[in-house]
Amino acid sequence: MLKYENSFWDNPGPGHLPRYERGPQRLYEKLTQGTNELDELLRFFRDRMSLEEHYAAELRQLSERQLNFEGFGKDEGATMKTAYRGMLSECLALSEAHSNVAMEIQSSLVAPLRRFTHEHRARIVASWKVVDQAIRQASGELVQVERNHRVYTQKAALAEQLRLQEGADSMQPAAERMEFEVKSRASMVTPSDHPLSASSQPASSDRSVEADADADVELQRQLLSGASSARSTKAMLPDVHGSLDVASIVLGNVALTRHEFHVMLQRMQVEVPQHDVRFGILGTFKGLISGESLAGWWCANYPTIVRSEDDAVLVGQSLLDQGYVRFMGRGSQFQSRANAYYQWKRPALEFQSDDENDDDDEPLSERRGHLSQAQSYERARREADEASSIYRDSVQRAEVVRTALEEQLTNYLDTMEAWELNRLMSIKSMLKDYAQISKQPVTAELAISERLDVYEESVKPEQDIQWGIENYGTGRYLPRPVLFRPYGLSVAEFQIFGVPLEEQLLVSHKDAPLFVAKTLSLIRKSSQSMAPEDRYRIWTSRVLLHKIHELRNVVNRSARVTLRQLRTFDVPVVARALVLYLLELPQPLCPEELHGPLRALYSSRSEKSSSDMLKSVAGLLAGMSYAHLKTMQELFKVICGSMADDEDEKRRIGFVHEIGRRLGPVVMRGREAGMGGGRIPELLVVDLIEHYADTLGAVEAERPCKPVPRPATKLPDDVSLHNLTIEAAAAAEAAEAHKPTSSVLPVPRHSRSSGDMAREQQSQRTAATAISGSASPEAAATEDSQTSKRDN
The missing domain is CATH 1.10.555.10 (Rho GTPase activation protein)
Known part of the structure; x- marks a missing residue:
């Protein structure tokens, strides 16, 4: 049996991010239609009470009433609509009923239904506001993930470009070479790195663990980059934008960086029409803007975020609360009216962006990096690490918000189904009461009452629920997880859910x-x-x-x-x-x-x-x-x-x-x-x-590749990345030279063949041996055995 909780979800569509707007919105429209049906039924009972007083003429007019398209007229095939039509047709036969039936209708039907309709509508609207706010918040987090991913990719490319430039121009020792770090997930921290055990270890041990992690990341970066691609990668790396600038100013449901807000203020001060308005004895104020013009400017320039006048009012209220505009009137509420005027305050006129390298007239998405040749790689690496941390945190935060939203939506859908079923059952109960009231007139009305009983029994709330799902449902529950996509590494090394089976098979024994x-x-x-x-x-x-x-x-x-x-x-x-x-x-x-x-x-x-x-x-x-x-x-x-x-x-x-x-x-x-x-x-x-034996059991297949052994994730305690010599780096590059050089960029892990993966693991072991200077083949074999046991 279909349920609301698995029927009103949005189609994820293209891209990597999920969507949640369409399903709950469609359900809310259906629930709103249900309240319209209650209103229509309530109007029917009221009219019926009045028509009982006017006898046959008014009852005949009621039987000819057309169905409301926003109510029962929209439910073709629903049992409730059939019962409602039959009830209307019987109004003509009730034209000779007694006038005392009107009092029964008032006390048994009209008053309870009016109270139920008011409470039902209030519950639905209140629940929808909460869910809509949660969906907007989740959408904002997902947009922030895309923005942080774009900035992180640019910073990582810049760090790689500077490393290649410095290596080609100055040929500095390996200890001074630039490095780029892709931090491990929190769950991959070894017991010695866990925060719970940090208090029992000396500070020197913590520094050794951090140095080991940095050395491992540098080793992976050197193996992935390779000397063979150093000459051509520089020309193919994309241009890099300015430094990372996260959203720091929130206006309603719009999150802006300081530079974006600066550009927005300059545009509004130029593009929003200004007026000279006289205020009685206070005189004429120049340069005022109307609330209608300001709201219209937001809707016209940010249509994907500010989608309605209510959203524009929230943005204007934020400008008013944060002291950027002054309301020329009484009150502190922003009004999007033509006669509501506002004045720019000093903070808006003197606002400056923190980004000194960006042009004030240049949007954030088109800013270019102006790093001079004299800038060191350490700064670029530090910025890339910060961008990586911000990007990963935003992914984790978005996953928390997404899962919480799905739980909230599941509870919301279950609750709405229960309320909708309660509404239909209440209507069914009232139809039954109506049938009982209709039996009170004279014997001539008994035949009418029997037909009303048939209409009441024909109402199937569960069947109408299924019909509503089949005609209004937007899709089954199909989650789209947000993946952490590291620069140059496979997604399967960091997570399980949402990763293709082929990639997970490569890391499975x-x-x-x-x-x-x-x-x-x-x-x-x-x-x-x-x-x-x-x-x-x-x-x-x-x-x-x-x-x-x-x-x-x-x-x-x-x-x-x-x-x-x-x-x-x-x-x-x-x-x-x-x-x-x-x-x-x-x-x-x-x-x-x-x-x-x-x-x-x-x-x-x-x-x-x-x-x-x-x-x-x-x-x-x-x-x-x-x-x-x-x-x-x-x-x-x-x-x-x-x-x-x-x-x-x-x-x-x-x-x-x-x-x-x-x-x-x-x-x-x-x-x-x-x-x-x-x-x-x-x-x-x-x-x-x-028939498992005749279908799946009869199919045989051979594994196309063996599981890739995990490389050593830690260097010896007495070896640091900063102690590398030119000979050790040359040994690592020599190991890397065994790989094919047909591509100038590192090949993503999930797209390599099993042979390439095996050669890469052998190269990593060779480089680790050259770095440590004391690792033996027996130690490497022992470490591989321990890694296999941990996987089990």
């Missing part, structure tokens, strides 16, 4: 991606001693979204996941987290190129035998990539194993169809998160479970 293997292993081990119905509840029980997000936030801090982490959560939470993991994949588990053939195959299912059908399905699944195929095989193998010893055929069949209904839209997730899709995804999942 299992046959399947590590998170899939670990979660299914925990489910399989935990369910061995359970009864069949308890095993079924692992996959079918409902779990709150915030509990799933708790598990997600624990394991999504790095590329590693262990059974120890997963055992702290209930098994149903782990199962639902696996489903969320599959939903957040950039590509569905069953690739989109197979959706068309599978739909065509199941559409002609009656024309083929069962064995031919299953062979065709197995043949299509054999065309999937190894990562997707292995993930699907492991998933359905565990599900089939949970039904192995269940002798209750009816219960087993019910579980299979329930799993098909739940996992079908996840496995065959389309590009558009619409409400359609039919039953083909459900039928596919049912066949994969009931």
Whole structure:
């Protein structure tokens, strides 16, 4: 059965950022229509009370009333509309009813419905204001992520450019070479770096850990850049803008940097029309601007942020509260009226930007860097590190806001469904009361009352809920996570959710991606001693979204996941987290190129035998990539194993169809998160479970590459990055020279072949040996073994 919580989500669309505006807005329009229906029904009862006093003539006129297009006239196919039409048609037969029915209608219907309508509308409007504000806040955080990512990329490119220039021009020692740092995630900090253990260690140990981390980052940067690309990278790096300038001034729902605010003030003082206005005995004031002109200027110049007059009023109120304009009248509220005048105050006229390198007439997005040749690399590296930290913090903050918003939206959708169901049930109850009141007249009205009973019984609130979802729903729940995309590194090294299966397979020592293997292993081990119905509840029980997000936030801090982490959560939470993991994949588990053939195959299912059908399905699944195929095989193998010893055929069949209904839209997730899709995804999942041996079990695939061993993440304690010699740097460059030189820029990790990855790991070990001067092959082998144990 469809639910509001999984039906009013916005299509993520292109890009990396999620969207949330359209679904809640569409639901709010539907709920507003419901209040209009209540108003329409309330007007009907009032009119009916009046018509009872005027007998047949007025009742006949009421029966001819047209349906309101904003109310019942919009619900074609809803049972409530059918009952309402029947109720109108019976008004003609009630023309001979007694006038005392009017008092019953007033006391039993009009007064309760009026009170319920007022409370219902107030609840809906108040809830929508809270949700709309949260959506706006989340949108602002996501926009800030894009801005910080752009600035971070520019700063990183500038640092790289200066490093190459200095290396080509001055040939300074390696200890003085410029470095660029990509900081590790918080969850990847070793126990010695953890804040809880810092108090028990001396200060020298802390400095040694920080030096080791810096040395490791420099080593990775040297290996990724390479001497072979130093000559041509300089010409291909993009131009870099000025220093990082984050939003420091907030006007309503608009966040601006000081330079943007400076440019905005200059434009407003020139472009907003000014007037000379006389104020009685005070005389004439020159250079005044009207609230209407100021609000119109904001709407015209910032249409994507200031989308309505209310948003412009909020911006104007912020200007007024922060002392940039003065209201020439009484009160402290900003008014967007033509006769409300404002005067620029001294802070607005004398406001200066902190950015001394930027032109005042040049917008932030077009500012160019003016770093002289004499500037050192240390400053560029420091700015790149600051930009990286700000970008990462904004990503983490945006993820917190996004997950909190999804939890809030889930609660909001559940609450709205309950309120909508309550509204329909209240209408149903009032229709029943109306039918009882109509039975009070003389015996001639008994036939009318019986027909009204039929109308009342024909109202199906649950059916109307389903109809409303099918006609007004905007899409299924399809989260789009915000990923940390490091400069020159693979996303799979920093997080799990939202990363393609192929990239996760490269860093997994299992046959399947590590998170899939670990979660299914925990489910399989935990369910061995359970009864069949308890095993079924692992996959079918409902779990709150915030509990799933708790598990997600624990394991999504790095590329590693262990059974120890997963055992702290209930098994149903782990199962639902696996489903969320599959939903957040950039590509569905069953690739989109197979959706068309599978739909065509199941559409002609009656024309083929069962064995031919299953062979065709197995043949299509054999065309999937190894990562997707292995993930699907492991998933359905565990599900089939949970039904192995269940002798209750009816219960087993019910579980299979329930799993098909739940996992079908996840496995065959389309590009558009619409409400359609039919039953083909459900039928596919049912066949994969009931005929696992003939479908997925009959497909064999060989892993295209072996897992990439993790490089040493730490240098010896007695070796510092600043102690590198020219010979050590030359050894690292010699190791890097074994790689192909067809590209002048580092190849992203997820796009390299297994051979390139292996050669890169060997180069990293060679460079680490040259740097330390004392590392032996036996020590490197021991460290690889320890890394493998930690992954397990």
